[in-house]
Amino acid sequence: MSVRLNCEVCVTRRSFVRFFVSLLCLLLFAAACSAPIMPRLPQPSDRLSDGSAAEIPEVDQRNYSWLIQQLGGVYPDAELATYVDRVGQSLVSGLSPAGMEYRFVVLNDLVPNAVSLPGGFVAISRGLLVRLKSEAQLAAVLGCEIGHIRAGHHLQGVERDSGHRVDPELSVDSEYLELAISLSSVEQELLTKNYSLTQEQEADRLAVDMLAASGYLPDAVLELLEGYLEQQDHTDDGSVRLFRAHPVSPERLEKVRSYIGKYYPVRVSGGGGKDFLALVEPLQQSAESFRLYNQGRQLERKGQFAQAIAIYHQALQVAPEDALILAGLGLAYLRTEDMVPARRYLLKAVNLQGDYAKTRLGLGYLYLQKWQYAQAVNQLEASLRLLPTVEGAFLLAEAQQNIGQKVKARDLYRIVASVDQEGKLGRLAEQRQIVLDGE
Structure with missing residues (x-):
């Protein structure tokens, strides 16, 4: 790995850590208002x-x-x-x-x-x-x-x-071609459809x-x-x-x-x-954990993270094996950049419910911040298989770049730049792609 890439990653980490954590928490809390990654609707x-x-x-x-x-x-x-x-x-x-x-x-x-x-x-x-x-x-x-x-x-x-x-320059042999198609299928958002x-x-x-x-x-x-x-x-x-x-x-x-x-x-x-x-x-018996979890979410929305974490811990005392509460607690710690407990609770959430994309996305981001790139790739690829997102694609590109997989990284950056042309990630991805094209 080049010195230039190491420096670039360090700058990115300092500049974007809060930006990415905010995006991850938005993805968790605002299911119907997340990044514009929509399914294909039937004609x-x-x-x-x-x-x-x-x-x-x-x-x-x-x-x-x-x-x-x-x-x-x-x-x-x-x-x-x-x-x-x-x-x-x-x-x-x-x-x-x-x-x-x-x-x-x-x-x-x-x-x-x-x-x-x-x-x-x-x-x-x-x-x-x-x-x-x-x-x-x-x-x-x-x-x-x-x-x-x-x-x-x-x-x-x-x-x-x-x-x-789909970017026409993306090779049809790219293993991320299906991801590109998914990310580019921007349609009406079904969850916001209101019936008359x-x-x-x-x-x-x-x-x-x-x-x-x-x-x-x-x-x-x-x-x-x-x-x-x-x-x-x-x-x-x-x-x-x-x-x-x-x-x-x-x-x-x-x-x-x-x-x-x-x-x-x-x-x-x-x-x-x-x-x-x-x-x-059993669901009715966990009503108190429901109430506490929702209270914690509301505190996070107000920026009261320490109070939210305390409430999530109370919810876990009622329902210690609830994957949703564990994920909420892990992401709350991630939002405060407290990586050790964040990893502990996100891992437990993934072990209990491995087919939830947002928990794997958060865990992948955490590994990326700790320079554990192979683990980051595993979690981010799992997240994208479950739910394609611009954030996940960008983070995976960075992880692939840092383990020397330049072709994969370039394809991913190209996808993000194509899909998120007006966004912060899209512009940064385009810059990264240009650098890799010149190497």
Whole structure:
């Protein structure tokens, strides 16, 4: 490694340490407002009119991965995941026409939320699960999201990007070509899509039909919305996202009540309940850790890092094996440049939930700052496989440059410069690329 490169890295480390830590924390806290790395949406012209699997000839796996990573990753509880999927599959088993394959997952996100994607991807957060009172209400949540998919609401009003903007000088043999394509697919951000009242009412009707056909009391949809309306009037900061995306009003409740009364005047419930209570009970028992974790996040947003760290430690006393809290604590230490405890808690978080990109990104950055470049490469590559980000690509380029992998570093810098042309990282990446091109 040249003296010039060593000096350059030192200058970069001094100049950008706070900049990168701020970006990493922004990525953790602002899932729907992070760097502009968006999935490819299906073209409106891809849709047919019958709601079948043929609507989406090829749903890009990046869409699903991006959604999951933006909302905390998959919650690591196999039994709960199997249960939620079983409830969801019972709702779609009788749909006609058949053919679309649905996937139901639980997100490791404490914020109450439920989201879906075209192609049959439905997710509910652990933060919303703990607020539900029965399996029928869980079915109602999943049913409403299925309704949005079947009605094609995701694709309504979507404006397509002109296409992938991959630097033509990037070799087709580059191992980072797929990364370049992912980073250049800038589209409408699905998590900020808000449904109209008309769309919600259509999804409600479809959910009522599915619940009734599956043996659940369709009144569960009404119960769910009544709970939403009450929470909306007394919402905390974390619930804003749910109610912004899914607006609730007395009019919406009345429409559901009228629809149920007209089409399902006689109702018999066959939906279960004991499994729901048993599986959700551990989440309910950790409600205090939820409260403390959210309090810590709010303190960090105010710049009160020492107080936030103390609160995170209290949360860990309640839930010592919670990967989300461990990641939050590790990144809080990273933000204060206290690398020893940052490494300890980030490593534990990765060991508990290895498929969460932002924890691996933070750990990769930490190794880079400690000049442990091989470990940095491992963590950053793992992060980018889970969720492509400009920050991760730039950090990986720096790590590759410092272990002498100039071709890989140059390709990565070129990608960042192409995607982030107006940003600070893009400009720095262009400078690095020019230097490497001249060597």
